[in-house]
Amino acid sequence: MTAVTGVSALSVRNLVKSFGGRPVVKGVSFDLAPGEVLGLVGESGSGKSTVARCVARLTKPDSGEIRLGGRDVLGASRRELRTLRRDMQMVFQDPYSSLNPRMTAGALIEEGLLVHGIEPDRRKRRDRATALLETVGLSAADADRHPRSFSGGQRQRIAIARALAVEPKVLICDEVVSSLDVSVQAQVLNLFRDLRERLDLSILFIAHDLAVVHYLCDRVAVLDQGSLVEIGPCGEIYRRPAHPYTRSLLDAVPVPDPAAERARQAV
C-alpha cells in the first residue's frame, strides 16, 4: 500500500451504517489533524455515537474508510488492531456500563498499561494510576474502591483516566463532561487542552453543550439525521450558522441568567 496520508491523525471517508435496513449514518467524512479537537454535535439520535463506535471499530460499518495516522482501521489484522487500540482510545457516553464492576478504580486505570506492556513494573504502574486519579480530581485512596461506590461524575472521571493512561494519539469522547459539575468540568477541559498542546493529542469530542464545544474545539461538525450538514471553525459557525438546524441549536442554548431565561420562555 502506498500510504500517502498527509498529516491526518484520523481520517474518515464515506462512512455508512444502517440498522435493520434503516440508514443511521449516511456517508460521513471528516479529518482530524494532529493536536486538533473536532466537536461533533447534533440532535439526539442523529448518529453521533454510531459514528464514534464505527471509528473505534466497536461496530462494523456497512462501508467506508477509516485511517488512523495513515493505517487502515477497518482492514486491520488482529495484531495491527492491538496497536490501533492503544493509539485510539474511547470514553463512552455511559460510564456505568463501560467500567467492569468487579475491578477497582486503580486496576481499571492500570489495565491498559499492563495489556499493552507499557509499564511492566507493578509499583510504577500503581504510581501512574495514582497520578492520573489526581489529575482528574480524585485521590490515591480512591484506587481501591469499586465503581459502584463512586458518584456519577466520579465514575466518568475514572473512565477518562483509564483512556488517558495509555497515552493515545486519538481520543474519542462521547459526552464525557456532561455529568460533571462545572468546576470539575472546567478541570477536565483544561486537562484536554494541555494534553493537546503537550502531546499533540487529537480529540473527537461529541457533546451537546455548545458552550463547552466552543471552549475546547477548533472546528465543529454538525450531524443531522446521519449526514454532516456543516463543518468548519467554531467561531465562524457560531457567528454565521449556514444550516437552519445549526441555527436552531444555537438558539436553544440556555444561559445562566434566570431573568433572561424567563424572557425567552415567554416568547
Next chain:
Amino acid sequence: MTPLLELDDLRASFPGPDGPVEVLRGVTMSVAAGEKVALVGESGSGKSVTARAVLRLDRDASLSGRVLLDGKDVLGLSERAMRDVRGARIGLVFQDPLASLNPVMTIGWQIMQPLLIRGVKKKEARRRGVELLGRLGVRDADRRFDDYPHQFSGGMRQRVVIAIAVIAEPALLIADEPTTALDVRVQAQVLTLLRELAAERSMSVLLITHDLGIVAGFADRVVVMRHGAPVEQGVVDDIYARPQHPYTRGLLASVPRIDDDPSRRLSTVDEAALEGEVR
C-alpha cells in the same frame, strides 16, 4: 402548609474499610407542592445519595434524621409500606438511564408498566405511552415503541426513563441529571413538558443537575450542596444575583458561556481559597 417533601438533618453513611464513611452530613431542605427545586453542587457532594435516600434505595446506607413525605417520616416505614410510596407518590429518574432499563423488555412494555399495574387497559396504556414519548421529542414514537433499549441512542433512553417516571402522574418527581445526554433542543422540549406537568397537576420536582443554565430557566428555588450538606439555598434569582457562599460564587464563575472568548482559560472553584472560609 406542610411541604410535600421535607428533609430534616438527613445523614447517610456507608461502610468503609476503616469504619462507616459519612457522605450526608445533615441535609435540611424542603419541596412544596407544585414547587420546582434544583439541587446543584460539586461532584460527589451527595446529591444522588440524597435522592435515593428519599426512597431508601441504598441498602448498605445507614440513614438518620427525618425524611417527611406529606408530613410522614418514611425512614420509619416498613419495607412493604415503602414499596407503595415508591410506586405511587414518587417518580424517580436515575442518573444512570441504562441501568434502570430492563434490557430484555421492549421500551414500550416498560413505559406502560406503571399504568398497567394501576389497572389501565393495555390499549389505553399504549396510546398514552406513545403520546408521552412523542411529547418528549422521540421521532416515530409509535413505530419505535416496540424497540429494545439497546436499539435506542443515549438521549432516547434517557427520555424513556423520564416517561416511565412521570406516566403515572406522581406527586413528586425526583430527576437525577435527566438531561445530560440531550441536545439543547430536546432538552428544552423535555423541560417544557416537566414545567407543564408541574403547573397542570401541581407535580413537585426535585431536579438534580450541574447545568446552571437549566437551573436558571427551570427552578423556583436552588439548593447548593458541598461535602454532604447544603451550603446555601434560596430563590433562584437571589442565588444568581447575590450568591452568598464562596463555593456558589466559584461555581457560577466556572460556567462556560457560549458568548465567552474561548482563549480565556476556564476558572475552577479554588479549593484552597475556600478551605479558609468553609466550616
